[in-house]
Amino acid sequence: MILTVDVGNTRIKAAVFEGDKLLQHFVFMKEELQKNIENILKKFINTSHLVVASVGNVEKQAFLKFEKEVVVYFISHNDSFPFVNGYETPKTLGIDRMVLAAGATFQFPGKNRLVIDAGTCVTFDFVNENDKYLGGAIAPGLQLRYKSLHDFTAKLPLLSLESPKDLVGNSTSQSIHSGVVNGLVYEIDGFIDEYRGLCSNFIIILTGGDTEFLAKRLKNTIFANSNFLLESLNQTFQYKIKND
Numbered sequence: 001m002i003l004t005v006d007v008g009n010t011r012i013k014a015a016v017f018e019g020d021k022l023l024q025h026f027v028f029m030k031e032e033l034q035k036n037i038e039n040i041l042k043k044f045i046n047t048s049h050l051v052v053a054s055v056g057n058v059e060k061q062a063f064l065k066f067e068k069e070v071v072v073y074f075i076s077h078n079d080s081f082p083f084v085n086g087y088e089t090p091k092t093l094g095i096d097r098m099v100l101a102a103g104a105t106f107q108f109p110g111k112n113r114l115v116i117d118a119g120t121c122v123t124f125d126f127v128n129e130n131d132k133y134l135g136g137a138i139a140p141g142l143q144l145r146y147k148s149l150h151d152f153t154a155k156l157p158l159l160s161l162e163s164p165k166d167l168v169g170n171s172t173s174q175s176i177h178s179g180v181v182n183g184l185v186y187e188i189d190g191f192i193d194e195y196r197g198l199c200s201n202f203i204i205i206l207t208g209g210d211t212e213f214l215a216k217r218l219k220n221t222i223f224a225n226s227n228f229l230l231e232s233l234n235q236t237f238q239y240k241i242k243n244d
């Protein structure tokens with residue numbers, strides 16, 4: 001069994017896999033890392049590897065503590081990936097984006113693939129049908145949009161995510177909900193339309209903490225899977241073992 005851990009900028013996501021099968025997944029905050037990993041390893045005593053992909057600021061030591069029980073491995077830019085990296089600054093490319101691009105390459109061979117990860121940031125990652133990773137986009141996520149409207153103005157309240165009642169926001173809160181939610185939905189649909197105009201045979205994957213909320217609001221047909229990063233991390237690690 002393999003325990004995969006995705007350290008994001010807001011939360012930590014983890015999942016235990018047996019082969020390709022996801023047995024259970026977990027979401028927790030950075031402060032609860034030790035306790036959660038301990039409990040997971042206690043529950044899944046046959047776990048042999050702990051595989052980490054991190055873009056957040058958690059010390060490696062927090063994972064290395066478990067080295068007595070499992071092999072701890074940090075996925076990095078030095079691993080083998082199933083695509084050619086066409087990013088002009090490959091060393092600054094987020095490891096989460098690389099893992100997502102790898103997962104898309106494994107799961108949808110021969111397609112033009114666009115992965116959208118709606119978390120703290122919304123990232124777009126494009127792998128073309130020749131397995132070349134070309135890059136994409138980085139934009140603020142839903143929570144970050146609410147927060148920045150409040151943090152950088154005098155009068156705007158900090159609201160939490162809510163479905164806007166209408167396109168036309170008829171109050172301060174409804175205007176904010178419309179701006180944040182409708183804004184991001186139009187943005188994602190707009191990106192998808194533009195990408196689809198570039199080439200045919202496109203598959204769109206949506207993942208991240210806001211997957212469910214966004215998926216039902218998009219006009220485009222997408223493949224929604226909030227566990228896509230963890231599944232991709234498991235596949236990337238299997239691929240690495242095979243290529244070692």
Ligand SMILES: Nc1ncnc2c1ncn2[C@@H]1O[C@H](COP(=O)(O)OP(=O)(O)OP(=O)(O)O)[C@@H](O)[C@H]1O
Nearest residue numbers: 008009010011118119120121141142143208209210
């Ligand atoms: N319980 C929750 N706590 C925080 N955010 C949540 C929760 N449930 C859903 N969300 C949504 O998830 C989004 C954050 O996504 P996610 O947890 O995937 O981000 P993350 O951990 O920072 O990952 P990444 O850094 O890869 O984006 C927020 O915009 C928020 O709306």
Ligand SMILES: CC(C)(CO)[C@@H](O)C(=O)NCCC(=O)O
Nearest residue numbers: 055092093094096097121123138
């Ligand atoms: C964009 C985020 C924050 C998304 O999690 C992460 O992938 C990251 O820190 N990336 C580094 C910059 C880049 O990907 O080009």
Ligand SMILES: [K+]
Nearest residue numbers: 117119120121
């Ligand atoms: K993200």
